Amino acid sequence: MDDIDTQLIAALRRDGRAALSDLATTLGITRATVRARIEKLTQAGEIQGFTVLTRADLAQSPVRALTMLGIEGPGMDRIRRQLSGMAEVEAVHATNGKWDLIAQLGTPTLEALDDALRRIRRLDGVATSETSLLLSTSRYSRL
Numbered sequence: 001m002d003d004i005d006t007q008l009i010a011a012l013r014r015d016g017r018a019a020l021s022d023l024a025t026t027l028g029i030t031r032a033t034v035r036a037r038i039e040k041l042t043q044a045g046e047i048q049g050f051t052v053l054t055r056a057d058l059a060q061s062p063v064r065a066l067t068m069l070g071i072e073g074p075g076m077d078r079i080r081r082q083l084s085g086m087a088e089v090e091a092v093h094a095t096n097g098k099w100d101l102i103a104q105l106g107t108p109t110l111e112a113l114d115d116a117l118r119r120i121r122r123l124d125g126v127a128t129s130e131t132s133l134l135l136s137t138s139r140y141s142r143l
Contacts, residue, residue, distance in 0.1 A: 061106025068099035075125030088116040
Protein backbone atom coordinates (compact mmCIF):
# COMPACT_ATOMS: atom_id res chain seq x y z
CA MET A 1 0.00 0.00 0.00
CA ASP A 2 1.25 3.42 -0.87
CA ASP A 3 0.20 6.90 0.25
CA ILE A 4 -2.63 7.11 -2.34
CA ASP A 5 -4.07 3.79 -1.12
CA THR A 6 -3.94 5.04 2.47
CA GLN A 7 -5.70 8.26 1.48
CA LEU A 8 -8.30 6.31 -0.52
CA ILE A 9 -9.10 4.05 2.43
CA ALA A 10 -9.37 7.10 4.72
CA ALA A 11 -11.78 8.76 2.26
CA LEU A 12 -13.89 5.59 2.05
CA ARG A 13 -14.01 5.40 5.85
CA ARG A 14 -15.40 8.94 5.93
CA ASP A 15 -17.95 8.19 3.20
CA GLY A 16 -18.21 4.64 1.90
CA ARG A 17 -20.73 5.80 -0.68
CA ALA A 18 -18.56 8.52 -2.20
CA ALA A 19 -18.72 8.64 -5.98
CA LEU A 20 -15.62 7.49 -7.83
CA SER A 21 -15.43 10.92 -9.48
CA ASP A 22 -15.49 12.66 -6.09
CA LEU A 23 -12.78 10.35 -4.76
CA ALA A 24 -10.72 10.97 -7.90
CA THR A 25 -10.99 14.74 -7.47
CA THR A 26 -10.11 14.56 -3.77
CA LEU A 27 -7.07 12.36 -4.43
CA GLY A 28 -5.96 14.04 -7.66
CA ILE A 29 -6.17 10.85 -9.74
CA THR A 30 -8.52 9.53 -12.43
CA ARG A 31 -11.79 7.64 -11.86
CA ALA A 32 -10.27 4.60 -13.58
CA THR A 33 -7.34 4.69 -11.16
CA VAL A 34 -9.70 4.93 -8.16
CA ARG A 35 -11.73 1.96 -9.43
CA ALA A 36 -8.58 -0.08 -10.12
CA ARG A 37 -7.11 0.70 -6.70
CA ILE A 38 -10.33 -0.24 -4.89
CA GLU A 39 -10.42 -3.55 -6.79
CA LYS A 40 -6.73 -4.18 -6.04
CA LEU A 41 -7.16 -3.37 -2.33
CA THR A 42 -10.21 -5.64 -2.14
CA GLN A 43 -8.48 -8.54 -3.91
CA ALA A 44 -5.40 -8.13 -1.68
CA GLY A 45 -7.60 -8.29 1.41
CA GLU A 46 -6.77 -4.76 2.57
CA ILE A 47 -10.45 -3.88 2.15
CA GLN A 48 -12.43 -6.68 3.78
CA GLY A 49 -15.89 -5.49 2.91
CA PHE A 50 -18.42 -2.71 2.74
CA THR A 51 -21.39 -2.28 5.05
CA VAL A 52 -24.41 -0.15 5.74
CA LEU A 53 -25.17 1.18 9.21
CA THR A 54 -28.81 2.07 9.71
CA ARG A 55 -30.49 4.16 12.36
CA ALA A 56 -32.08 0.95 13.66
CA ASP A 57 -28.62 -0.58 14.18
CA LEU A 58 -27.76 2.17 16.62
CA ALA A 59 -31.23 2.42 18.14
CA GLN A 60 -31.18 -1.26 19.15
CA SER A 61 -28.10 -0.67 21.29
CA PRO A 62 -28.06 2.95 22.47
CA VAL A 63 -26.01 2.01 25.54
CA ARG A 64 -22.53 1.08 24.38
CA ALA A 65 -19.43 0.21 26.37
CA LEU A 66 -15.97 -1.26 26.22
CA THR A 67 -15.10 -3.80 28.88
CA MET A 68 -11.43 -4.56 29.38
CA LEU A 69 -10.78 -8.00 30.85
CA GLY A 70 -7.81 -9.51 32.64
CA ILE A 71 -7.75 -13.29 32.21
CA GLU A 72 -6.00 -15.71 34.55
CA GLY A 73 -5.07 -19.23 33.62
CA PRO A 74 -5.31 -20.96 30.26
CA GLY A 75 -8.96 -20.15 29.48
CA MET A 76 -8.50 -17.36 26.92
CA ASP A 77 -10.01 -19.24 23.94
CA ARG A 78 -12.92 -20.54 26.01
CA ILE A 79 -13.70 -17.06 27.35
CA ARG A 80 -13.53 -15.58 23.83
CA ARG A 81 -16.06 -18.19 22.64
CA GLN A 82 -18.35 -17.51 25.60
CA LEU A 83 -18.21 -13.76 25.02
CA SER A 84 -18.85 -14.18 21.29
CA GLY A 85 -21.99 -16.17 22.12
CA MET A 86 -23.52 -13.35 24.18
CA ALA A 87 -26.08 -11.22 22.33
CA GLU A 88 -24.81 -8.04 24.00
CA VAL A 89 -21.24 -8.55 22.77
CA GLU A 90 -20.70 -6.88 19.39
CA ALA A 91 -16.99 -7.69 19.11
CA VAL A 92 -14.17 -9.26 21.09
CA HIS A 93 -10.67 -7.87 20.65
CA ALA A 94 -7.43 -9.48 21.81
CA THR A 95 -4.96 -6.90 23.03
CA ASN A 96 -1.65 -6.50 24.82
CA GLY A 97 -0.64 -4.59 27.91
CA LYS A 98 -2.65 -4.57 31.11
CA TRP A 99 -5.76 -6.14 29.53
CA ASP A 100 -6.04 -9.45 27.68
CA LEU A 101 -9.40 -8.93 25.97
CA ILE A 102 -11.68 -6.01 25.20
CA ALA A 103 -15.38 -6.74 24.71
CA GLN A 104 -17.43 -4.19 22.81
CA LEU A 105 -20.97 -4.21 24.23
CA GLY A 106 -24.28 -2.81 23.06
CA THR A 107 -27.53 -2.95 25.04
CA PRO A 108 -30.89 -1.20 25.01
CA THR A 109 -30.66 0.01 28.64
CA LEU A 110 -28.18 0.55 31.45
CA GLU A 111 -29.89 -2.24 33.37
CA ALA A 112 -29.24 -4.65 30.49
CA LEU A 113 -25.60 -3.52 30.40
CA ASP A 114 -25.31 -4.12 34.14
CA ASP A 115 -26.72 -7.62 33.70
CA ALA A 116 -24.30 -8.40 30.85
CA LEU A 117 -21.34 -7.12 32.88
CA ARG A 118 -22.40 -9.27 35.84
CA ARG A 119 -22.48 -12.38 33.63
CA ILE A 120 -19.11 -11.53 32.05
CA ARG A 121 -17.45 -11.01 35.43
CA ARG A 122 -18.74 -14.41 36.57
CA LEU A 123 -17.02 -16.27 33.71
CA ASP A 124 -14.44 -18.69 35.05
CA GLY A 125 -11.01 -17.18 34.41
CA VAL A 126 -12.02 -13.50 34.35
CA ALA A 127 -9.78 -12.09 37.08
CA THR A 128 -10.39 -8.38 36.70
CA SER A 129 -12.33 -5.96 34.52
CA GLU A 130 -12.86 -2.29 33.83
CA THR A 131 -15.72 -0.83 31.81
CA SER A 132 -15.99 2.51 30.03
CA LEU A 133 -19.27 3.80 28.59
CA LEU A 134 -19.04 5.16 25.05
CA LEU A 135 -20.57 8.62 25.14
CA SER A 136 -20.22 9.56 21.48
CA THR A 137 -18.70 8.18 18.30
CA SER A 138 -17.17 10.24 15.51
CA ARG A 139 -16.92 7.39 13.00
CA TYR A 140 -18.67 4.07 13.31
CA SER A 141 -17.89 1.00 11.25
CA ARG A 142 -18.78 -2.61 11.61
CA LEU A 143 -17.49 -5.60 9.62
